[in-house]
Amino acid sequence: MNSSFLRFGPAFRVIFTLLIFSQSTRAQLPPIFDQTRAQTAQTEATVRRFLAPVKILWRTGSITNAEQLLKPGNGQADLSGQGVCSLKSDAAGKPSLLLDFGKELHGGLQVVTGQWKVSKPITVRIRFGESASEAMADIEPKQNATNDHAIRDMVVQVPWLGKLEIGNTGFRFVRIDLIDADTELLLKEVRAIFTFRDIPYLGSFHSSDTLLNKIWATGAYTVHLNMQDYLWDGIKRDRLVWVGDMHPEVSTINAVFGYNDVVPKSLDLARDITPLPGWMNGISTYSMWWILIQRDWYMHNGNLAYLKQQKAYLASLLKLLIEKIDEKNSEKLDGTRFLDWPSSENTKGIHAGLQSMMVMSLSAGADLCRVLNDPETAKRCNEAVARLKQYVPDPNKSKQGAALLALSGLVPAQKANRDVLAVDGAHNFSTFYGYYMLQAKAKAGDYKGALANIREFWGGMLDLGATTFWEDFNLDWVKNAGRIDELVTEGKKDIHGDCGAYCYVGFRHSLSHGWASGPTPWLTEHVLGISVVEPGCKAIKVTPHLEDLTFAEGSFPTPYGLVKVKHTKLANGKIQSDISGPKEVRIIR
Structure with missing residues (x-):
């Protein structure tokens, strides 16, 4: 070896040797090393x-x-x-x-x-x-x-x-x-x-109630586990992109992680494998949830270029939905008629939910079409919504149906809460639609009742040893049930093996299901009081509701950095708020 080469440091000698190797042996390398192939290969998003x-x-x-x-x-x-x-x-x-x-x-x-x-x-x-x-x-x-x-x-x-x-x-x-x-x-x-995915928890929640703090964190962790190659609903079972199930998950991602490419990647997959007039996952509501997620994603991230990529499909989907209204202004949706599993036998409740989902998705579609400079489709959506509001189905005591009727404005939220949602506490709640039941209760001004439901229902899973939230949970299962982190003793019910229904009987029941994370974004939105009012988080409104809490503080991710809030209840009952955020974000109190 040339002595002049030895005068260089060891690091340089290694680099130089590699360069010589790559030039002299490139033709002999196996195809995996080919640079063209490497450029098109997918990289792992996980660690x-x-x-x-x-x-x-x-x-x-x-x-x-x-x-x-x-x-x-x-x-x-x-x-x-x-x-x-x-x-x-x-x-x-x-x-x-x-x-x-x-x-x-x-x-x-x-x-x-x-x-x-x-x-x-x-x-x-x-x-x-x-x-x-x-x-x-x-x-x-x-x-x-x-x-x-x-x-x-x-x-x-x-x-x-x-x-x-x-x-x-x-x-x-x-x-x-x-x-x-x-x-x-x-x-x-x-x-x-x-x-x-090795990503930071940008959003946070901390209050005077340690149970609520744990529930917020558990919901965030549940969704984090399901942010794999795509946004799954369950890491043991249902390792698929279920679009309706994505809505509470994306709400949690917006509140905790901010932008993550797993969301548009999953939305695009659902679009690309579902040519119209097919419904995503074979379920009409799931195509409607796709519209609602697109609206929420745009509000949080303000990515107009991405939204424009959805324009053609969105317009055609909205046209398809409008065609599913009959002469009595009632939805006549085909495909699988589904809200969630616990409501799946209540056909009247499902009908009320589908009518509400039509109103919500067409209203969101009209908003998106105005942004996309498609006034004609926006006009048709608004006309369809006006027709749908002329017919109001009976929820038939379904908390799922009642929640959607309230959120769509078909029924006053206070009435839906009084007549259905507030009846018998968190009994007949569900892990998926529990989020919308809580949202409807907030719309009715029943924050106290919603917090009690969160503590009873989601806290009930934690009491049984849960570290993530489950595919479903029923308060009727709790009596004489053993914990999931212990071997079940004689005379005790096995909450995992002995319970469950529909597709999740017994051990097939998933105990880490992202659709159950609703309390996490709900606590951020209604206790911390943070809501996005202009696309891209350009303006955020802060209206806290502490109820029985003495303080609540936390952070919220925006494209420009974190908005941070701290609310303290004073001796006279008034709330003192300290709020800070990026200069690009206008804070409305």
Whole structure:
């Protein structure tokens, strides 16, 4: 080697060598290194972090040094033989243990093994669970444990003195069973592979009520877990883009994370795979929720260029909706007629909801068409709304239908709240439409009642060990129910395995569902009092409602930075507010 080359520092020598290598060997590189291909390849939006379990919840059989698994690891097998957990199968039986990782996660499992006597793989069974009892369950019809959407129960081989990474699902608990007879399995580490978008929580909420603070944070975390390649509704099951389910999720993203490309990416996917006159996800309301999300997304982000990309599809969709009004000014929507699962048997309530959704989506469509310089479509939308308002269906005691009637203006909010929403507290609430029930109660001025509903309903999940909010929850399930973070004792009801309905009976029930996050944006909007009144957050109105709280403070993301508020209730009952924000944002008090 030329001596002059050695005079340069080691860093330069490495770079120079790489340059020479790339020039001389480019023709021999495999296709994966081709620059043209690399430019078009997708990059991962998520990162991976490795977490040790926090507790061994249960064990059986011959197991020694199990506490080693609770220590942070480095993911590397080694020859030291120190600090390994031993599981032995013998004539007395085969060992198993149940690990608790402390909170709901999305991802898989990394198993690092030691050096046993014979260098051959060992067979184990791995079961993931969102509850302790799900991780203990077999796939069988009694309690409906499944491998739908994501494999959560599998038999695999782990290598001798090596590492295996397995699984891609939503879970908190993992059970490991040694399958091979007369075998010793040595485990150096068993770590969760936590896969998520590494993004900051820009929005915040803190008040004098620690339960409300925890509910706000749990809703935010639930949606964060579902912000994967696309915006999913559930990380264990329903790992799909359900457009209606996206609306409360996007409301949470707007309040917590601000702009994130997972939203337009998911909206565009739904549009591109749904040629008209088809309905998104086969459900007419879900196409209407797409319009409402587009309106809300534009209000928060003010991205006119993106909105213009929706113009042709939006105009055609609005035209299709207008055609679904009959001579009596009633909606006559086809496709699946659906609000949410708990209301799915109340056909009159669904009809009331669909009539309301037509009013809301066509009104939002008119607003968007004016922005898009399409006055003719805006005019047709307004005319259709005027017709629809001439016919008001009966919600038939459906809180879902009553909430939408109130939000659409078809029924006075105070009447909907008094006659339906406020009846029997949070009973007959649902995790998805609970958001709109809370919004309708706020419109009626019943902030006190809404806060009580949040504490009872969403707080009820936390009381049962939830760290994320569930696909559905029913207060009638709570009586004599065990917690999800404990093995159910005899005489107790298994809230996960014994409950559920419709498509989510038993363990198929998702315990991390983004559509259940409604209290998070609701608390930001109505307790902190922050609402967007001009596109792109150019103007924000702040009108707090503390009710029984002594203070509430927090932040709200805008395209220009954070708006921060702190509200304190004084001795005379008046509220003192300290508000700050970017100069580009006009604050209206």
